[in-house]
Amino acid sequence: SGAAVADPGAPPPPDLPRYAEPPAERHRPPVGGQPYITDAQGRTLVLRGMNTADDSKWSEDGMPWISKEDVAREAKLIGSNVVRYLIHWEHIEPQKGKYDDAYLDKVAERLRWYRKNGINVVLDMHQDVYGKAATGNGAPAWATITDGLPIVRRDPWILTYLEPGVVRAFDHLWGATGKHPELMDHYVKAWAHVAKRFGNDPAVIGYDLFNEPFRGSTERAKFEAELLTPAYQRMIDAIRRYDRDNWIFVEGTAEGVNWGDRTHLQPLRGSRLAYAPHLYPLELDSGVPYEGEGKAAIQAAVASWRKNAEQDAARLKMPIWLGEHGFLDADNAGFRAYVADVLNVMNQMGIGGVYWSNNESRTGPWERDKRLNPMGQVLAQPYARAIPGVPAGGSFDAAAKTLTVSWKPTTRAPAEVWLPAALYPNGAKVTAASGKVRTSFDRRTGVLSVWSYGSRAATQTLTIAPR
């Protein structure tokens, strides 16, 4: 076993490359075994960060509250290397067939902020409850065809999906009624327009095709297999005319999948497709605290979510990315412990994911004075963002401030671990289970690079603890 000390601020070992400017990672096909998202060096790329942000659903220009400084603060304090950035069909195509390029210009400006701070962007075409004309957000009014059926806003808001007018709007969009094929044509073309505009933007790493698709009146399995799958295929094909490199993320219906059920989505054609389920155990939505019996039930739902996500992803031949996770009520007891446990499920699975959501309010990670609040402190934990092989588990022990990460090596490129300065003021001590390591720490980005050598072991494990 070898031990090395990472000295923050010390120059890198002379024979080793310095940590490069974080690239908008270009990708290669997955590294054997279960597929993972990979970077240009063939390493598993763990994309962690936050959805940004809920409030953009209602702001006049469709932008979230964040400024350039907030993005820099996020990179520094939370160590995000990805953002699931909400974009809205209603702002892209406010009038039928007319794109609002001023809106896309504003998105482009935010992409530059993220790029500058080493944060990759997944553009998420967001919706909840169809669109504003149906009491939700997402679709433009012209694309909201309810046939005069009623819509009453319900509490909790997700019940509004079941209102007759909302169900009808989705039935038209997915082609269940067969009466308005132009709606999906426009949605697909809107994606093509976005890919044409941003496909070569170095900040962009992918597209999330449809936030939490709702089935309308079609039964769930039939909807996912027969309406959603072909709609996704059309979007993928349209995007690929302009963008061959970036990842395309697909989701099943929120109903079911978010609670830990499997999806009935069918395999899709194309490269660099990924499966991006959300995780919201039903108990959490109903306000059950993460304590005692409630905790056991929520943990069972999370375990089921993991098992089903892994099975579905293997069947679909896609890597997994957790597109939304969070605890929706900051007052609920156990909210920090829950999010910490979900982050450890991600560590164990060797996948990335994004918190819902980077809010300015107290459900986000910030205090009013922009320091991290207690949830922000949970999110700001060390994680392996690049793993030089096939992930084989890992966990973060918050009490000991110790991260372990294991993998089956496939490349000599370094592992990269983001270290929060708040937890590692004197740097980190790195121990390898096998062979030796050399390390190099980039103080500016907070990224520790770890090269393993002198080992033929099938699995490597690093332990990273405060010095």
Ligand code: 9MR
């Ligand atoms: O947290 C969001 C809440 O404030 C909104 O009222 C609601 C409707 O727009 O959306 C919530 O965010 C949801 C997200 O858009 C989709 N996935 C589930 C999120 C939490 O419910």
